[in-house]
Amino acid sequence: MARVRQEALIPGDSGDDGDGTPPAGSLLGPADVRALATRLGVRPTKTLGQNFVVDANTVRRIVRAAGLEPGDVVVEVGPGLGSLTLALLDVVDRVVAVEIDPVLAEELPVTLAARARPGAEFEVVLSDALKVTELPGPAPTALVANLPYNVAVPVLLTMLERFPTLRRTLVMVQAEVADRLVAPPGSRTYGVPSVKAAWYAEARRAGAVPPPVFWPVPRVDSGLVALTRREPPVTTASREEVFAVVDAAFAQRRKTLRAALAGWAGSPVAAEEVLRRAGVDPTARGETLGVADFARIAGARTA
Incomplete structure (x- = not known):
């Protein structure tokens, strides 16, 4: 695990200074995402399950659905180019972003320093989320993420297991995965993910996300799942x-x-x-x- 950079943003003028610098508190739009990706030579890969959100209204909706408070310490998995990270920093004072791609992890602090709300704090951790056993700074209280499609369930369950201070979770996953996570006993989609998620939390659907808000556009719909931590069942077994x-x-x-x-x-x-x-x-x-x-x-x- 590598900590790429930490920044404490200092309050100041949030307007454009006339040299093309984006104003503080500004989110990424489709043109911003593609320009960043082009400059970095980044092409989203299926191997890493990358689909970048390019719609500012969608990331705002995700943050609203997460029910966050300013004092929350949010961990985000797979921040990519920073679309959701910026929306999170509009609401909470600290975000720890876990990114597996070294190019994206190196660039993300630059984007956040230029655009994030003054006074917000962030830290970028270069690591595979499945291998993270500790995070820098105060214990996280919330997980909010657009999870990589190919490892969504293992990442979610791993984070819930390793960080018991996570009280609230809001993740975006494939719609069929969302259905499995929230399925009740006896339903057609009920299975291993349903039961294991229920060990940690109460899960519910928190909305649908259409393909056009992503780049590249996936061939499947996505869904939001909100989870609220609860005590596991009483048992003598581990x-x-x-x-x-x-x-x-x-x-x-x-x-x-x-x-x-x-x-x-x-x-x-x-x-x-x-x-x-x-x-x-x-x-x-x-x-x-x-x-x-x-x-x-x-x-x-x-x-």
Whole structure:
């Protein structure tokens, strides 16, 4: 993990000084994004899941949906060229941006220093978000991000696990991923992401985002998911043990829990014994259970 640069912006004149310098507090528009990318020789890549937001109204809407307060310390994953980062700095006093692309990480502080609201603080961390174990400065209280499409769920779950001070989260992901994260038990889209997200927080859809607000324009719709931290279910099992049950149950989601958990428990008979101790019907399927049910199953095995 590398800390690229930290800036404490000093209050001053926010107007254009006549030499073409953008005014403080100004957001990036489509022309700004493309000009920055051209100057840096940056082409969004599928490998990094990059789709840059080019619509200022969209980033303002994301920030409003996040329900932030000035005192929040926001961590942003995948800031790219800084569209959302600037909108965040209009509202909160500090943002820590985690960026994996070294070219973007080097340029972002320059953009923020030129455009961000006077008095706001920011720090850019050059790192893969999946490898970040600590962040500089005060503990983060909120996560707001346009998550890279290809690693959205692992990044979200990793951040929630490693930073328990995150009380509020607002992420933009593919619409189908958003549906999975907020799906209730018994629904068609309910699965591993739904249960694991529910371990940490209550999740809800917070809006839809159409393809034209991105560059390049993706072939899929995007959705906003808001998560509010809550205590995990009471259980004698660890989070890792509960998640092992979840993984086993959905690895063969068409099978009954007695069969699906046979490998996890040691045999179908052992699985049935654990399920009955947990008060769960062995003939049920994983897609009908909530996170508290999985916690009871894991706890019944360790009891």
